[in-house]
Amino acid sequence: MIEKEDPIISEEEAAQYDRQIRLWGLDAQKRLRGSRVLLAGVGGLGAELAKNLILAGVKGLTLLDHELVSEESCRAQFLVPVSAKGQNRAQASLERAQNLNPMVEVHADPDRVEDKPDDFFLQFDATASFCTLKEALEVEWSSEKAKASLKRTPVDYFLLHVLLKFRTDKGRDPDPESCADDSQLLRQIRDDVLEAMGLSSDLLSDDFISYCFSEMSPVCAVVGGVLGQEVVKALSQRDAPHRNFFFFDGRKGNGVVDYFGPN
Amino acid sequence: MVQLVGSLRKELADSLSSCKVLVVGAGGIGCELLKNLVLTGFKNIDVIDLDTIDVSNLNRQFLFQKKHVGKSKAEVAKESALQFCPTANITAYHDSIMNPDYNVEFFRKFSLVMNALDNRAARNHVNRMCLAADIPLIESGTAGYLGQVTVIKKGMTECYECVPKPAQKTFPGCTIRNTPSEPIHCIVWAKYLFNQLFGEEDADQEVSPDTADPEAAWNPEETAARATASEKDGDIRRVSTKEWAKSTGYDPIKVFNKLFKDDIMYLLTMDKLWKKRKAPTPLDWQQLENSARPQEESPASSGLKDQQVLDVWGYCQLFRHSVETLRSQLQEKGAGAELVWDKDDPPAMDFVTAAANLRMNIFSMNMKSRFDVKSMAGNIIPAIATTNAVIAGLIVLEGLKILSGELESCRSIFLNKCPNLRKKLLVPCILDKPSPNCYVCASKPEVTVKVNVQKTTVLSLQDKILKERFGMVAPDVQIEDGKGTILISSEEGETEANNNKFLSEFGIRNGSRLQADDFLQDYTLLINVLHTEELERDVEFEVVGEAPDKAPPPQSNKEEVNSITNGNKDSAQPSTSCKVTADDDDLMIIDSDEEVGAPSSSAAVASGTKRKHPDSETGEASTKRPRTDQSAATNYDDDDIIALD
Numbered sequence: 001m002i003e004k005e006d007p008i009i010s011e012e013e014a015a016q017y018d019r020q021i022r023l024w025g026l027d028a029q030k031r032l033r034g035s036r037v038l039l040a041g042v043g044g045l046g047a048e049l050a051k052n053l054i055l056a057g058v059k060g061l062t063l064l065d066h067e068l069v070s071e072e073s074c075r076a077q078f079l080v081p082v083s084a085k086g087q088n089r090a091q092a093s094l095e096r097a098q099n100l101n102p103m104v105e106v107h108a109d110p111d112r113v114e115d116k117p118d119d120f121f122l123q124f125d126a127t128a129s130f131c132t133l134k135e136a137l138e139v140e141w142s143s144e145k146a147k148a149s150l151k152r153t154p155v156d157y158f159l160l161h162v163l164l165k166f167r168t169d170k171g172r173d174p175d176p177e178s179c180a181d182d183s184q185l186l187r188q189i190r191d192d193v194l195e196a197m198g199l200s201s202d203l204l205s206d207d208f209i210s211y212c213f214s215e216m217s218p219v220c221a222v223v224g225g226v227l228g229q230e231v232v233k234a235l236s237q238r239d240a241p242h243r244n245f246f247f248f249d250g251r252k253g254n255g256v257v258d259y260f261g262p263n
Numbered sequence: 264m265v266q267l268v269g270s271l272r273k274e275l276a277d278s279l280s281s282c283k284v285l286v287v288g289a290g291g292i293g294c295e296l297l298k299n300l301v302l303t304g305f306k307n308i309d310v311i312d313l314d315t316i317d318v319s320n321l322n323r324q325f326l327f328q329k330k331h332v333g334k335s336k337a338e339v340a341k342e343s344a345l346q347f348c349p350t351a352n353i354t355a356y357h358d359s360i361m362n363p364d365y366n367v368e369f370f371r372k373f374s375l376v377m378n379a380l381d382n383r384a385a386r387n388h389v390n391r392m393c394l395a396a397d398i399p400l401i402e403s404g405t406a407g408y409l410g411q412v413t414v415i416k417k418g419m420t421e422c423y424e425c426v427p428k429p430a431q432k433t434f435p436g437c438t439i440r441n442t443p444s445e446p447i448h449c450i451v452w453a454k455y456l457f458n459q460l461f462g463e464e465d466a467d468q469e470v471s472p473d474t475a476d477p478e479a480a481w482n483p484e485e486t487a488a489r490a491t492a493s494e495k496d497g498d499i500r501r502v503s504t505k506e507w508a509k510s511t512g513y514d515p516i517k518v519f520n521k522l523f524k525d526d527i528m529y530l531l532t533m534d535k536l537w538k539k540r541k542a543p544t545p546l547d548w549q550q551l552e553n554s555a556r557p558q559e560e561s562p563a564s565s566g567l568k569d570q571q572v573l574d575v576w577g578y579c580q581l582f583r584h585s586v587e588t589l590r591s592q593l594q595e596k597g598a599g600a601e602l603v604w605d606k607d608d609p610p611a612m613d614f615v616t617a618a619a620n621l622r623m624n625i626f627s628m629n630m631k632s633r634f635d636v637k638s639m640a641g642n643i644i645p646a647i648a649t650t651n652a653v654i655a656g657l658i659v660l661e662g663l664k665i666l667s668g669e670l671e672s673c674r675s676i677f678l679n680k681c682p683n684l685r686k687k688l689l690v691p692c693i694l695d696k697p698s699p700n701c702y703v704c705a706s707k708p709e710v711t712v713k714v715n716v717q718k719t720t721v722l723s724l725q726d727k728i729l730k731e732r733f734g735m736v737a738p739d740v741q742i743e744d745g746k747g748t749i750l751i752s753s754e755e756g757e758t759e760a761n762n763n764k765f766l767s768e769f770g771i772r773n774g775s776r777l778q779a780d781d782f783l784q785d786y787t788l789l790i791n792v793l794h795t796e797e798l799e800r801d802v803e804f805e806v807v808g809e810a811p812d813k814a815p816p817p818q819s820n821k822e823e824v825n826s827i828t829n830g831n832k833d834s835a836q837p838s839t840s841c842k843v844t845a846d847d848d849d850l851m852i853i854d855s856d857e858e859v860g861a862p863s864s865s866a867a868v869a870s871g872t873k874r875k876h877p878d879s880e881t882g883e884a885s886t887k888r889p890r891t892d893q894s895a896a897t898n899y900d901d902d903d904i905i906a907l908d
Contacts, residue, residue, distance in 0.1 A: 014567050018319045022638060023407050023645035026567060044302075048652065055322055055648040078298055078347040096346075100325055216271075217302035218663075221295065221656030225649040226688065229408070232649070240681075246688065250660050253674050255689025257682040 009033075013103065017057055028236035029057065035235040036060040038124040040113045042093050043067075044215030047077035048224025049231070050097050056232050060105035062124070063097065065090035066112040072176075076215050125235060154256050156247035158204050161193050162186065163212065174212045183209045219250045226255065275667050276304055282666065283307040283372055287360050287389055288379030289340040290314070291646055292403055294326040295655030296379055297340055301348040303659055309373070311356040311365075312337040317607055323648040361388050361736050363783050370396035375662055377401045379655075383428065387703075387734035388784065390415065390423035394704055395785035399665050401658050405678075407645045410654040413675040414661055414694060417704065420673075424734070425698035435801045440473040442536055443626050446619070450640050453618035454604060456522070457611065459504040460513075461589050461602040470504060470522070472530050477800070479533035513590040515583040516548050523621050524548075543625045551576050569634040575624050582617035585610045606641030615640050653678055657689075702733070702788060711791040711807035716771050719803060722762040725751050728804055733788060735781040742769060743776040750777065766792075 009026065013033070021029050035058045039050055042065045053061055067073075067089045073080050079093035090108040098106040166182075166189055167173060174182040186209050191201045226246050233239045242257040249255075271279070284305055286296055289312035300308055314336050316327045326343035327336070335357035344353060358364075361384070370376065370392045378400065380386050386402065393400040393415065400415040402423055415422055438444070439452050455468035473479075502510075511517040527545035530536070555576040573581070588610040593600050604611050612633065619640070620630040637643065657676050664672050674691035682688050702708040712728065729738040729751075737753035750769060752758045761769075771777070773794035780787050798805060 008565065009567060011568075014569070015318045016321050018322070019643070019646045020322050021567070022643060023647060026570075051325055052649050052652060055325055057322075075302060075304075078302060081347070082349060099328055101321075102329070218299045218656040218659035221299050221652050221659075222689075225652035225656065228652070229647075229649040242682065242688070248689065251672070253657065253660070253676040253689060253691035254687060255678075256686050257688050258686055 013057070016101075016103070020056070024232075024236060024238055028238045031236045032057050032059075032232065034059055035125045036062070036123060037231065037235070038062050038064060038121065040064045041067075042077070042079065042089050043073075044076040044217060044220035045224050045227075047079045047093065048220045049228050050079065050093070051100060052224060052228030053231060054097060054100045054104045054106065056228070057101065058104055058235065060107065061097070062107045062109055063090040063093055064109045064111065064113055064116075065093075066110055072214065076217070076220075154247040154249070154254075154258060155204055156249065157245065157258070157260065158190075158194065158197075158199075159208055162190050162204070162208075165189050165193060166212075176213045179213065182213075186212055216250065219248065222248050222250070222255070271304065271663075272667075275663065278374075278666055279304040280306045282374040283309065284375045284377065284662070285370070285373045286310040286377050286379055287385070288312055288381065289324075289326075289336040289355075290320065290379060290381065291323050291648075291651040292405060292655050292658070293336075293379035294324045294340055295648075295651050296377060296658055297326065297344045297353075298347075299655050299659045300662075301344050301351050301353075303663075306350070307352045309354045309356065310337050310340055311358055311360050312340070313357065313359040319607070323646055323651055325648065360385055363737065365392070366783060367392065367395045367785055370398055373398055375399055375401070375665060377658055377662065378403060384734065386423055388736060391703060391734070391781075391784035391786050393417070394422055399670070401661050401665075403654050403658055405646065405650045405654050407647070408650055408678075408680040410650050410678040411675065412654055412657045412661060414665065414670075414673040416665075416670060416673075418697065419670060420694040421697055422701060422704040424703040425695075425701040433801075436467075436469065437473045437476040437478065437800075440469060440471065441476050441479070441530060441533070442540060443622065443628075444540075446623055446628055446631055446636075447639055449619040449622040449626070449628070450615065450636060452622055453615040454640060456504075456618055457602075457604050457614055460508050460518070460586075461505075461593055462604060463601050464503060464505055472526055472533070474533075476533070476536070479536050513586060513593075515586040518586060519546075519548050519579065519582060519621075522618075523625060527625055541627050544627070546575070546579075546621060546625060548579065551579055567634060569637070570632045572630050572632045573620075575621070575630075578617045578620045578624075578630070581613055582621060585614035585617060589614060606637055606643070612637055612640070650678065653689075703786065707789065708787070709789040709791065711793055713793045713795045713798065713805040713807060714766065714803070715796055715798060716766040716773075716775075716792065716794045719766050720763055721750060721758070721766065721769075723803060724766065725762075729779055732804075732806065733779070735779065735784065735786070735788075737781055737783055739780045739782065741778045742771060743778055744770060753782070 009030065013029075014021070017029055037053055037058050037060070039046055039053070039061060042050065042063050046063075046065070050061060050063060065088070069080050069084045069087050069089050069092050071085065073085075073089060077093070079096045080089065081092065081096070084092035088108070088110040090110055094106060094108040098104075163173070166186060169189070170182075170185070174186060187206065190204050190208070194201045194203055223246070226242075226248070230241055230246075233241050243259050245258050245260055247254075247256045247258065282305070284300065284307070286293055286300070286308060289297065289310050293310065293312065297308065297310060312335070316324070316331045316334055316336055316339060318329070318332055320327060320336075321329065324336070326340045331339045335355070337355040337357050341353045341355035345351060376389065376393050376398055378386060378389055380389070389400065390402075394417045397417050400423075401412065402415055403412045404410065414420060434448060434451060438448055439455065443449050443452065452470055455465075456470045458465060458468050459470055507521075508518055523546040525545075527543050531542060531545075589602065592602060592610070596602075602611070604615070606612055616633045616636045619636055623630050657678075661673055661676075664670070673694060675694055677690045677692070679688055679690065683690060697704050699705060702710045710733075714724075714728075724740070725738060729735045729740070738751055739753045740749070740751040742748040742750055748769065749758065750761060771792055773792065775792040777790040777792065778787065779790055793807065795805075
């Protein structure tokens, strides 16, 4: 829950947050300042989100990540020092994250999110959601109505299904080390997923595969920026959140907000 | 299987390692951009910024920490970026991009130039340099939640100056000096006053009552009579404000009484002005002091200290205190010293807050908090990290397309606050072709300018027309009179003698043609002169073919402006419900994937007016100099902004 607000805003905060207070107001800034956020996963996207929330001035941010720093990590995100290979990714990111804004309490937690007890999550502020991710993905596509809306559905939605299935089956994301095998599997999953939905596999052409192997900094920046602003909106209780998916196509520059879930 | 390095094809990854790119600006967009470039694999990056780090930058310019305040942005940005990619080759310049050292040859070293600027003058200049060097330029801007990216390539797309930008809003002299009706008029007056008392005196920044105000006169003859009378008077109005202030030793109470009592009483004698307006009420220091009630210590409020509005006596005291402080600053600097107004310099900001509010009170306007005055006086554009992060990501993605040789797939991309009718938060648009009449990128650019050749000086031509309006940095001008008479030389001192002469003295008249060159920008502009005696008051020239200078306020959008000027208690932007409104029709939404099978020339079919280009508007057009010490800087508005309808 958002902590009892300290009504006084210090001179230091007023000076540092001046340009954003002028945008979203003092009340919103105070609510941010009373919020604790949990961030699960500090890869490319996670690091962007961490930066955006720390700069915004939340009360606390916990970086939760069980992964270890790899060769790839240093290229993917800017919080992990090049010398930190083999260390826990959350802990390795801690120092730089904290330096972004000393007024925020930044913590690192090396555990797996699945291993956390339910009450662990209670210390963080709830974020509103319109429906669960599961419901959003269980859309019935064979109906006429669904088919009609298909034309305006971003292809990325189906890509999301494919990636999630890969992750479920393999317990990991596609890895450049096993590029050939993983690509084969991705193609197969694409065919299966689309067929199960009653859709043609032409919907998602083969070149999607090359995009599955790593995060790309500028794309993380865009998505991390949009996502960061959504979190700020939720915590500050100001401005309506986007409903409920945001898809970004880095080749075309399209950023689409679309709704998937129970109607 | 295509060979990948990370997400990129090997050829592209290789070219990123070898090519050289330039980032102009290391602020909000610049920091994010530098990070993205380095992580994406760019190895050779030059970054230039003339500014130093301020505490208000720290909410978004994440390469900087508190300990870096006061240091060079470019240099600290480089050091921080090297931390997460020690093998990158970054060169930092703490300098202005308009410095002639950065000539066409300098620009040619780069495969790509990316702007991360906050002012139009620099954008115009880089635009021309990239045209001259034929290097692709990625232009961008942000303001609050909104942002835009676009690509400029000579011969292929519009250049930055193809579509005229709305001119900066200016107010008539008599409004500022005689009949202010809005807080902004009082704030502009207060800034002029600062310069008249402590800074560089400017003939266009008079603060005393304007006796030649046509509205004040009974008949036209009297206007002229009054004007000449005030010159012959020999009274205090002939002495410059600064000289007069010096003669009183900058006594705050004497200065107060002159500006807020005597001058107001003088205005009251111009009774025609007050027939339809509420007359101003003069202030008297002694009276105010006598009737001042001791202020109870207000409990530590839950708002910002700066958001409080004081009472009149409070602003009197603030006025006195700031005058005394500024007086000391002047004394410290020695003889002939001048201060430069800076919104982040507390006594300078205090002075403007006090003076503006006293004047607002005199003219029956509700007074404003220091917070609100600072927004208006300092042209502050609210800024956050996330908008800059998105825009900087888009810049790199466009950059990758350019370096892959896929210029046709480049787009202008607009970031909205809410999804549009097509559910898009990010809206890509096809790039427009160059304008055939562009006075910058057309093959033989030409303009027609209306002036009064008998009243316009050579110096005005240079500063107001060529530099300010037409973006030249170091103009050379010849008259096309068959003799090639040189009117202005960019070499210092060469044509100084011409400065105060009128154009007519050189035989320039209706129909004359001038050739203006800026050799650094490799730019030649032909100017057709149209003589006229009928320009609006306070207007020195008019460019033919353009709408008159009645542009909307140079803020990011009306809502934000209203929120600030209405003194919204929270000083927040109004919380919009994000309903999709008709305003979205203003966007020309053309996406290559929307019109399947249609040729890209279907871009021409879209209806609605195009959203205006990204830009940053400044209150005054002053050149930013490298900030070697706090007082030397002329502060522009913060960060990158865009001007929208």
